[in-house]
Amino acid sequence: DVVTNVREAVRCVGELKAENPLLQLAILPESFNAPYGVEHFAKYAERVPDGQTCRALSQLARQLGIYIIGGSIIERDGNRLYNTCTVWSPTGQLIGKHRKIHLFTMSIEAANGGGVQFDEAAVLTAGDDVTVVEIGQHKVGLGVCHDKRFEELARIYRSMGCSMLVYPSAFCICQGPMHWELLQRARATDNQLFVVTCSPARNNMSGYVAYGHSMIVDPWARVQREAGEGPELIVEQIDFDLVDEVRRQIPINKQRRTDVYTRAQKQ
Numbered sequence: 001d002v003v004t005n006v007r008e009a010v011r012c013v014g015e016l017k018a019e020n021p022l023l024q025l026a027i028l029p030e031s032f033n034a035p036y037g038v039e040h041f042a043k044y045a046e047r048v049p050d051g052q053t054c055r056a057l058s059q060l061a062r063q064l065g066i067y068i069i070g071g072s073i074i075e076r077d078g079n080r081l082y083n084t085c086t087v088w089s090p091t092g093q094l095i096g097k098h099r100k101i102h103l104f105t106m107s108i109e110a111a112n113g114g115g116v117q118f119d120e121a122a123v124l125t126a127g128d129d130v131t132v133v134e135i136g137q138h139k140v141g142l143g144v145c146h147d148k149r150f151e152e153l154a155r156i157y158r159s160m161g162c163s164m165l166v167y168p169s170a171f172c173i174c175q176g177p178m179h180w181e182l183l184q185r186a187r188a189t190d191n192q193l194f195v196v197t198c199s200p201a202r203n204n205m206s207g208y209v210a211y212g213h214s215m216i217v218d219p220w221a222r223v224q225r226e227a228g229e230g231p232e233l234i235v236e237q238i239d240f241d242l243v244d245e246v247r248r249q250i251p252i253n254k255q256r257r258t259d260v261y262t263r264a265q266k267q
């Protein structure tokens, strides 16, 4: 129920700000306002920025005076649907809109007959743009869930000057134990920046069961915070000086042999 879900998100962010007056940025999960499933997308799609969920996020950001990375919602634009992350400034302005670039289409076979079949591409249109937002002094690159698997995107964000990547997600429980933390720490160590994910809690009664485990990983690729499977708010003070420290001590960006890579690609 969209009204209930949005109200709950507003309550949680309000609680977080009340307990942490210095809070500057709140992040919500993928598809936080509605069930995540191909069969639900058209029914729950909203227009950006004038749908009810966007209006609530804008108002919340303004009331609390914080940035909000609004997870994702299904966006309707004409007769197309997108999986879209919106970003709101402390004055309630829409400062970024990222349409999921890599749609989640996968068929996982599990030995016990379980597994996951999912085909976002059957219903959704993929976004065509990378999205960088300025959160205070810092550039943040955006992706939605499956986008996290693609190292090229993260590399581009680093070259655009990002010091943090944020992926609102609803990772599947099949791949979660193997890949969730691995991918996040890989993106962090490859690009020497913070990587933050935010997942819905696990609900074994829902059609699609999300993995949970929202996580904050630092530029050393250390897990700074990790949620469990259930509903939980995690909060962390981010020391952005770490980004420069790691890049200075391990200067891989200066050691890249693009001459070799380019020659090899031509072969």
Ligand SMILES: NC(=O)CCC(=O)C(=O)O
Binding pocket: 030, 103, 104, 144, 145, 146, 147, 149, 169, 170, 171, 172, 175
């Ligand atoms: N919502 C998603 O994009 C899920 C991606 C996922 O589970 C994966 O394994 O990739």
